[in-house]
Amino acid sequence: MSKFHYLQLDVFPARRGGGNPLGVVVDARGWSAADMQAFAAWTNLVETTFLLPSSRAEASYRVRIFTPTREIPFAGHPTIGSAHAALVTGFVKSANGMLVQECAAGLLPIKIEGNDFERELFVQAPAARVADFTRTHPDYLAAALDGQTLGTLPPALIEGGRRWWVAEFAEEAGVRSWQPDHAAISALARADDCLGLCVFARCRNTNYDLVVRAFPAGVGIVEDPASGAANGLIAAWIAHSERSGALSRGYRVSQGREIGHDAAITVRIEEGDVWVGGRTDIVVDGTLSWPLSDS
Numbered sequence: 001m002s003k004f005h006y007l008q009l010d011v012f013p014a015r016r017g018g019g020n021p022l023g024v025v026v027d028a029r030g031w032s033a034a035d036m037q038a039f040a041a042w043t044n045l046v047e048t049t050f051l052l053p054s055s056r057a058e059a060s061y062r063v064r065i066f067t068p069t070r071e072i073p074f075a076g077h078p079t080i081g082s083a084h085a086a087l088v089t090g091f092v093k094s095a096n097g098m099l100v101q102e103c104a105a106g107l108l109p110i111k112i113e114g115n116d117f118e119r120e121l122f123v124q125a126p127a128a129r130v131a132d133f134t135r136t137h138p139d140y141l142a143a144a145l146d147g148q149t150l151g152t153l154p155p156a157l158i159e160g161g162r163r164w165w166v167a168e169f170a171e172e173a174g175v176r177s178w179q180p181d182h183a184a185i186s187a188l189a190r191a192d193d194c195l196g197l198c199v200f201a202r203c204r205n206t207n208y209d210l211v212v213r214a215f216p217a218g219v220g221i222v223e224d225p226a227s228g229a230a231n232g233l234i235a236a237w238i239a240h241s242e243r244s245g246a247l248s249r250g251y252r253v254s255q256g257r258e259i260g261h262d263a264a265i266t267v268r269i270e271e272g273d274v275w276v277g278g279r280t281d282i283v284v285d286g287t288l289s290w291p292l293s294d295s
Helices: 033-043 076-088 138-145 172-177 182-191 228-241
Strands: 002-011 020-026 048-052 061-066 098-103 106-113 120-124 156-160 162-168 197-202 210-215 250-255 263-270 273-278 280-290
Touching: 002 076, 020 033, 020 076, 033 048, 033 061, 048 076, 061 076, 076 098, 076 106, 076 120, 076 228, 076 273, 076 280, 120 263, 138 162, 138 182, 156 228, 162 228, 172 197, 172 210, 182 197, 197 228, 210 228, 228 250, 228 263, 228 273
Parallel strands: 020 048, 061 098, 162 197, 210 250
Antiparallel strands: 002 020, 002 280, 048 061, 098 106, 106 120, 120 273, 156 162, 197 210, 250 263, 263 273
């Protein structure tokens, strides 16, 4: 039976236990893709990641990211949590307050701010673009939104590391109280080959500026408590559409309260680049016993 260092983390918590859980296997050399998938299915977390030595000189480390059913190229909370795990376990050392993550989405810079319990990490989100609307299915989007009162920005299908429909609601209360039709969101995800639908609204609150909810039906998840990649795409849409608006340089996000979580995500927009980040707490730090396929 092979043994490995394993961490379970709470990523983006506004309070203890309020963030998005993540499992991280530290130094997963010797694991096949089938081994990784089998373990991710067993943990049954939204994502489980596997830290590996980098294969490129520019990178600090490499990470592979798995949902319970498949490998994915990039996701926000696994990136922030994996970078935190790599630092605290000594798997990597930072250089000038930076790391570079190698993943299937490419090389992603990560900024490190603060130390120990006050540390916050920020990943530069992959470049995003608006998808070709001529290839989308507006009837499926209308069914998923189900007559909700929309906000300033029109809905958009945004690609960048992931692919999401994003839609602004007129009021925070509309996002908080929404009872979505999950079957309609799943149909939208299938029709447009995307993760699903992410909705947001602007807020008048001293602690956050946007409320966000994300429904990644495309990977079989009903609702995500804290979505770094989805928030990066929302920020890209805001940066593209409102270059001098109140949110054009960044903002704070509240997510997850509707499903019993309480996440806080910080978004920064710097010269068109989107950085998404926040805190991570270690919840479990132990030894994993897991049989590898060649053991």
